Amino acid sequence: MASAVKVYLRTRPTDNVQGSFTLQPDGKSVAIQVKKTDKPRGTGHINNTADTIKFRFDDILLDASQETIFGTCAADVCDNVLTGYNGTIFAYGQTGAGKTYTMSGDVSAAYNQRGIVPRAIHHLFHESELRGDKEIEVRVSHLEIYNDVMYDLLADDVTQADNLQIVDRIDDPRFPETFAAGTGARETVIKGLTKKYCANEAEALAYFFAGEANRATASHILNKTSSRSHCIFTVYLESRGVGDSSEKTTVAKLNLVDLAGSERVKKTSVSGQQLKEANFINRSLTFLEQTVNALARFGQDNVDPHVSARQSKLTHILRDSLGGNCRTTLIACLWPDVEHADETVSTCRFASRVMTLQTKAVVNESKDPRVIIRKHERQIRELKQELAMHDTFAGKAPVNYGEMGEVERQELRQQVGMFLDGDMPVDDLPCESLKQVREIFRILKHSYRGAKTELEDALAKGPADTAVAAGADAAEEGDAEGEVGDMDAEGSTFNVGVAPPDFVPPPETPAATAPLPSAGATGAAETMRVGFKGTDAKAKAAAYEGYKAKVAPEKAGELAGMLADLRAKKRELREAIATCNAAKAEIDAVAKQLEETRLAAARGAEEGAEEGAEVPTKPPPPGDVDVIDQETYDAMARAKQRKGDYRRAFEEVKSLKTAVTEMSDEVQQFRAVFVNEFQAWYDKGGGAEFRLEDEEEDELDYGEKFDHLEMQLHLRDDPESGAYFQSKKLMRSGKTRPGVDKSAMSTMRMRVSGGTLKGGSKKEWDPRDTAPRPR
Numbered sequence: 001m002a003s004a005v006k007v008y009l010r011t012r013p014t015d016n017v018q019g020s021f022t023l024q025p026d027g028k029s030v031a032i033q034v035k036k037t038d039k040p041r042g043t044g045h046i047n048n049t050a051d052t053i054k055f056r057f058d059d060i061l062l063d064a065s066q067e068t069i070f071g072t073c074a075a076d077v078c079d080n081v082l083t084g085y086n087g088t089i090f091a092y093g094q095t096g097a098g099k100t101y102t103m104s105g106d107v108s109a110a111y112n113q114r115g116i117v118p119r120a121i122h123h124l125f126h127e128s129e130l131r132g133d134k135e136i137e138v139r140v141s142h143l144e145i146y147n148d149v150m151y152d153l154l155a156d157d158v159t160q161a162d163n164l165q166i167v168d169r170i171d172d173p174r175f176p177e178t179f180a181a182g183t184g185a186r187e188t189v190i191k192g193l194t195k196k197y198c199a200n201e202a203e204a205l206a207y208f209f210a211g212e213a214n215r216a217t218a219s220h221i222l223n224k225t226s227s228r229s230h231c232i233f234t235v236y237l238e239s240r241g242v243g244d245s246s247e248k249t250t251v252a253k254l255n256l257v258d259l260a261g262s263e264r265v266k267k268t269s270v271s272g273q274q275l276k277e278a279n280f281i282n283r284s285l286t287f288l289e290q291t292v293n294a295l296a297r298f299g300q301d302n303v304d305p306h307v308s309a310r311q312s313k314l315t316h317i318l319r320d321s322l323g324g325n326c327r328t329t330l331i332a333c334l335w336p337d338v339e340h341a342d343e344t345v346s347t348c349r350f351a352s353r354v355m356t357l358q359t360k361a362v363v364n365e366s367k368d369p370r371v372i373i374r375k376h377e378r379q380i381r382e383l384k385q386e387l388a389m390h391d392t393f394a395g396k397a398p399v400n401y402g403e404m405g406e407v408e409r410q411e412l413r414q415q416v417g418m419f420l421d422g423d424m425p426v427d428d429l430p431c432e433s434l435k436q437v438r439e440i441f442r443i444l445k446h447s448y449r450g451a452k453t454e455l456e457d458a459l460a461k462g463p464a465d466t467a468v469a470a471g472a473d474a475a476e477e478g479d480a481e482g483e484v485g486d487m488d489a490e491g492s493t494f495n496v497g498v499a500p501p502d503f504v505p506p507p508e509t510p511a512a513t514a515p516l517p518s519a520g521a522t523g524a525a526e527t528m529r530v531g532f533k534g535t536d537a538k539a540k541a542a543a544y545e546g547y548k549a550k551v552a553p554e555k556a557g558e559l560a561g562m563l564a565d566l567r568a569k570k571r572e573l574r575e576a577i578a579t580c581n582a583a584k585a586e587i588d589a590v591a592k593q594l595e596e597t598r599l600a601a602a603r604g605a606e607e608g609a610e611e612g613a614e615v616p617t618k619p620p621p622p623g624d625v626d627v628i629d630q631e632t633y634d635a636m637a638r639a640k641q642r643k644g645d646y647r648r649a650f651e652e653v654k655s656l657k658t659a660v661t662e663m664s665d666e667v668q669q670f671r672a673v674f675v676n677e678f679q680a681w682y683d684k685g686g687g688a689e690f691r692l693e694d695e696e697e698d699e700l701d702y703g704e705k706f707d708h709l710e711m712q713l714h715l716r717d718d719p720e721s722g723a724y725f726q727s728k729k730l731m732r733s734g735k736t737r738p739g740v741d742k743s744a745m746s747t748m749r750m751r752v753s754g755g756t757l758k759g760g761s762k763k764e765w766d767p768r769d770t771a772p773r774p775r
């Protein structure tokens with residue numbers, strides 16, 4: 001069904017309105033006073049025409065908050081995207097009018113200053129979580145059009161310019177991600193554009209910020225951080241009903257467009273590279289205006305022979321949003337200063353023309369081999385869940401059939417560490433899945449390798465050196481006991497020792513077979529406890545400790561109590577087994593003694609027969625010995641008593657074994673739930689508040705400390721802000737996924753070395769710098 005493009009007007013705060021801009025009583029119209037000398041050129045008017053121009057829009061938002069803007073202009077579009085309609089929200093207006101503020105917000109200011117993009121990301125994730133009947137996968141892309149050249153802001157090499165291609169297609173099943181298959185609708189896609197999968201809100205935000213940091217900006221008279229490019233951040237949603245067995249999948253995308261601002265170069269006084277950029281910006285906006293005019297005049301099948309949407313990258317890409325399969329909203333940003341009245345009128349003219357456009361949005365459903373593959377991947381996930389459920393119903397402890405998480409690995413390392421230290425019996429090591437057993441072997445293997453290397457080094461040094469080295473280490477650390485390479489009391493064997501404190505088994509790759517470095521040993525349990533590597537691993541380990549201590553201390557205490565009870569029960573079991581075995585050994589000994597007595601008696605009888613007595617054919621059984629001596633009698637009585645002991649001990653062992661199994665299952669289940677809860681909390685941005693308590697505090701740079709404090713404050717004000725700040729932290733930590741690593745960041749910074757980075761570190765634009773932008 002055809003629907004009109006919605007148009008909203010937003011003004012930025014200004015002191016210098018002086019009656020040049022008046023909101024009309026209906027709240028949706030505005031009157032703009034234009035000084036006769038300020039009339040825009042080319043309008044055909046002369047000085048004696050009316051000097052008040054009126055425009056009407058869907059709504060006019062004067063100095064509105066970011067929240068109001070999102071609620072009025074964007075929330076509906078996002079909801080439509082969730083039901084399968086494509087959506088576009090774009091900001092248009094003169095330079096400095098607040099387009100970037102509207103779309104991205106002020107990332108360096110307070111949380112409530114965030115713009116439409118972060119809010120839309122939150123809305124989409126939050127709503128899809130609430131709509132439990134749908135499974136939704138999210139991908140994002142970030143495109144920049146700079147001087148009419150496209151750049152992929154999420155590519156590994158963002159400076160690469162010629163690898164993107166705009167393709168128009170109709171019902172082509174080779175591109176299922178965003179296409180309304182079978183509807184005959186036309187769609188424009190960008191081949192080669194990176195689309196990143198996002199597991200959660202924080203990842204999507206991090207990709208957005210990563211792209212923003214790469215965007216070209218520069219400083220001029222009207223705006224300190226003026227965008228020099230058009231940017232399109234797109235969120236792709238693929239959803240299907242939970243339990244729906246068909247390959248029918250709904251796909252939709254949300255384009256969030258921040259256009260570069262039109263600028264009168266006389267006002268901005270730019271020169272050199274900036275002047276070139278301004279010319280490109282103005283030209284592309286003129287093409288946009290022409291395309292809008294042509295579409296307004298001729299409808300979707302624009303037949304104007306002089307105007308083609310393909311004449312610029314921007315119009316080509318926005319073609320669907322302006323007259324195709326999309327629900328579109330324009331936010332016209334105004335700077336209603338009397339000084340900018342002519343730009344205000346131009347913007348309003350453009351906006352009212354856009355208001356006449358009609359789009360035809362349809363719900364996009366796709367049936368495609370690639371979707372089927374994704375469906376099978378989902379089925380595998382579901383089967384793993386089924387298996388886990390089956391285990392639960394069968395009374396087995398939950399088993400992780402998927403990839404082992406870092407938290408689980410850490411727990412395992414702790415347990416192996418305790419086992420190596422002799423604090424945990426081998427039976428307590430978990431072995432519910434093959435994955436777990438392999439991981440344990442891997443840990444042991446690398447621990448052994450580390451020890452072996454130490455030993456070889458020590459032997460290579462020779463006995464004297466070894467003794468000296470051991471003595472020096474002992475003096476340094478105050479305790480050389482248990483060190484790798486130490487001789488035991490007899491001097492004939494070596495203590496295996498423990499792995500170095502920073503030991504982490506590397507992944508199972510050929511490189512992983514390299515020996516581990518050595519260091520002073522302090523105990524395997526401790527070694528395993530600190531066995532995380534990488535910034536996030538440390539943060540996660542710290543977060544886990546913090547979570548146990550401060551967020552869920554009761555549950556953590558309960559888990560610790562359950563583990564202590566389990567250990568005590570296992571001790572009881574070991575003692576009962578020992579009692580049982582001792583009784584059995586005694587019974588066996590008595591039986592042996594009786595047998596020997598019987599055989600001796602038989603031998604005596606045989607010798608008597610040789611002297612004339614009757615010879616029995618077989619030796620008599622023990623009970624048939626007519627006369628037994630006192631010693632044999634005592635032994636038989638003891639055996640009888642020990643048999644009773646043995647039976648009782650055996651029963652005790654049986655019932656203790658059952659109790660241990662049950663308790664062990666309970667512990668595993670409790671722990672799995674606990675770790676899952678921690679994971680969910682951590683994914684939502686929890687954990688940052690414990691960052692400073694991490695022993696790696698010294699490694700935090702100033703920015704990270706600032707992030708931490710900022711996070712604490714914002715979490716207090718708004719508990720939903722976790723993902724937003726988590727994503728900023730991801731960006732700052734330079735994690736490769738999502739976003740970019742630190743080395744890539746420096747490439748990006750170099751890339752915009754001629755300007756200022758928005759959202760990143762600033763480098764003032766030097767107007768004398770006329771060198772081409774290093775792409």
Ligand SMILES: Nc1ncnc2c1ncn2[C@@H]1O[C@H](COP(=O)(O)OP(=O)(O)OP(=O)(O)O)[C@@H](O)[C@H]1O
Nearest residue numbers: 012013095096097098099100101223226227260261
């Ligand atoms: N509604 C608003 N409330 C508060 N500050 C605003 C508002 N709109 C804009 N600003 C501020 O005005 C300045 C210019 O805004 P912004 O960079 O968003 O303009 P722009 O339209 O994107 O400009 P350009 O086209 O040059 O990139 C920024 O410092 C921004 O924070």
